[in-house]
Amino acid sequence: MNDFFKFVENGSITTPQGFRACGVTAGLKASGKADMALIFSEIPANFAGAFTSCLFAAAPVQVDRKRVLDSKFVQAIIVNSGNANACTGRIGLENAEKTCQMTAQKMGLTPDAVMVSSTGRIGVQLNMAKIAKGIELAAAALSNDGGSDAARAIMTTDTVPKTAAVTFTIDGKPVSIGAMTKGAGMISPKMVLPHATMLCYITTDARIENSLLAKMLGIGVDLSFNRITIDNDMSTNDSCIIMANGKSGITIQQNSTNAELFQQALSALLKKLAVAMVKDGEGATKLVNIEIHGAASRVDAEKAAKAVANSMLCKTAWFGGDPNWGRVAAALGYSGAIFEPEKVDVYYNSKPVIKKGQDAGTPEKELAAEMAGREFTIKCNLNAGSVDYNVWTSDLSYEYVKINAEYTT
């Protein structure tokens, strides 16, 4: 199919008109790597946000939730890595507010036009002198092509920055959507808005009302971050924020054809980044697409896909390149989805593995060959109904254990 939109080469959050960004080093990371990012819209922007459903929501998440309720527009997002400002009580909350205030002052805004995110170590108070220095540096470093620097500054255990943009034409005018995301561990989003579980920032130069923006973000998240899991752990901090500043001159109205087009482009962009997150998952050597077909309901389809995707036994078998499909069958069987085992078919890519609940007879060597690539699909047809669903997941490697047994900051 010919998409009406194009991915922009080296596209980022500064691809849409009227956005500037940067990444700077405030000294919060022991490694000395960039650790603060600032995203700035030249004019007030509509916005929507989705946040973690973890009860221990970090201080910046608590501040941002207030913005979603109280602010009509925002203009800046200030982000730090190296410290999550989570489980930090009243002082943590004051520090998150103060971070917004300092950013607002520097940029000539009111504090309620600034959103804030943090990621990194839980339970340690922010070093506010370093935050102040970082804001100072960031305000000076903002640039029209700072998107990729910003993407680097929000990384923790990520090995590559994850950034992309799409562009398309509406009523003869170019419209863009840019996005960046980070997250390689503590990744298992629970996805009903207003919940999300990774850091993701999206910019667009279309004008879209907050309520429509929230609806579109919800649909986009459901088709992307909704469907990924790395380790089945959800974070205290993760946030997904979209800003729409209207600089393109195009306004997207509810229930219009243009809204459908925008939704398609947004969903494709988020899907690309979601898959990139799994590929860069902690210690991941495989990207595995778990496709469930023929489920009796959406709930059943999700349960089945996530049981396989999160099974430690499946994940280690994928790492070992072992076709061991009994582990897939077991996970489907305990998932809670309802189906008749003797009707289930499973394929590794196009090779039949299970036929009517039993060994399909494909030689192990052929199955192992399908799993040898960096990416493969496990397609499960439950033959119990007509609902399809998929989840992208990674394998479980020695490196995952190493990163998480030795990583603290």
Added chain:
Amino acid sequence: MNDFFKFVENGSITTPQGFRACGVTAGLKASGKADMALIFSEIPANFAGAFTSCLFAAAPVQVDRKRVLDSKFVQAIIVNSGNANACTGRIGLENAEKTCQMTAQKMGLTPDAVMVSSTGRIGVQLNMAKIAKGIELAAAALSNDGGSDAARAIMTTDTVPKTAAVTFTIDGKPVSIGAMTKGAGMISPKMVLPHATMLCYITTDARIENSLLAKMLGIGVDLSFNRITIDNDMSTNDSCIIMANGKSGITIQQNSTNAELFQQALSALLKKLAVAMVKDGEGATKLVNIEIHGAASRVDAEKAAKAVANSMLCKTAWFGGDPNWGRVAAALGYSGAIFEPEKVDVYYNSKPVIKKGQDAGTPEKELAAEMAGREFTIKCNLNAGSVDYNVWTSDLSYEYVKINAEYTT
């Protein structure tokens, strides 16, 4: 507290009177290790069973469920390791029935007095010539002290056999309960009777009606196997069967003091074996007791305990000896249990870690010292109610990945 019962040194399923057992080598395991066990009661025994809730229930599980419905007494259990006889369709089911028939013929029983279990590779048909040979060998090898041989023959990735027995006096007569269990991976029992998820065989020389036996087994499982998880994976095969042959001359009646005593002894025995399973979990270097206190409900307490116990990030931190309590807070937060984060206290053994939702201030070195031992307790007080619950779990090590990336048989 002084228990009224005693653990028997080298106790096993042959400790109770009138039981014989053995372990033999039928050649099902490539390693050449013992792979078939037979448990035999000299007289017909009352019995009860609990089986996996996985929809892909193995053929022997399907046969055993029929026994629970149709038979009043059983007298033998025939078990093989090396092949799970799961996802094997009609032929698999016929092979499981045939295994019972051959055992019955050899032992002079009717087939409905024989139960059957399998564990090992999923999706491969049993080699019935080897099974026949194993039954032949087993019938000849049965002995009054064969309990520990039987426990070895049911091992897969277990590194040690797990067997124990308790003895006590009722109305001046000695009564014993013996048990053996296996399972080091695919361990995350879902515990409502008639569901269980490991192999466990229990013998007693008390006489107890099937219905009371089922009730007692349910309570015992809830306090033991109910509360363990190694990898959050449930098996297609696992089974927990108790036989009561009455050889002690003691009959246990419903709602009696003796029933209470028997229940206490049974629960203690199963708890000991459940903890032994976690200690011998695949690649496990730590036994971690997750205690939840002050939950608003049993459901909340279970959710909170299991979220922490199954968190890959917590499990790797324990392996690394890293106090990283943010991961515990995050898991409690996403567990679905309801509580106020700013009221939560967490301890590693007796050292405070989180106080009112924030860092309790105990130096990291002191916390790391608590985690350095083979066993430690993470005590979480949600301060949201009065319900307590606990789960025993293991850490996630390089060895776990190795075993499961390289293990097929």
